[in-house]
Amino acid sequence: MAAALALFLLFAAAAAILLLHLVVAARAFRNQRHGGAGRSRYRVPETSYTPSRAGLSPADLRFLPCFAASASASASPELCAVCLEAACAGERWRALPACGHAFHAACVDRWLARAAACPVCRASVSASAS
Ligand SMILES: [Zn+2]
Ligand SMILES: [Zn+2]
Structure with missing residues (x-):
């Protein structure tokens, strides 16, 4: 049994x-x-814009330059192209090294997680500096 x-x-x-x-x-x-x-x-040609490519990982995003917006400085960006809101003093902004476009860090991080390209000009964004 x-x-x-x-x-x-x-x-x-x-x-x-x-x-x-x-x-x-x-x-x-x-x-x-x-x-x-x-x-x-x-x-698909590797050189062209490929949105199907995976976005950046949170670890990659940390390598992108980041700065605090100031209301008075002329260098501070005026409008975030992702949420279409104006810059406020003290906000964390991120400039993309490839093209210089700047966005709220929170906005562009969410975008870059899906597509590793600038939301405005589609310049490809890579975390590894080159
Ligand atoms: Zn924004
Ligand atoms: Zn751009």
């Missing part, structure tokens, strides 16, 4: 592992087919 039970448990465990493998394999296959087809059939 105990042997039969053990055999049954063994069989159940094997079936569960097999099922798990099938699910994982199916998912991997689907991902591979999706990515592979997109890359081989529709070749």
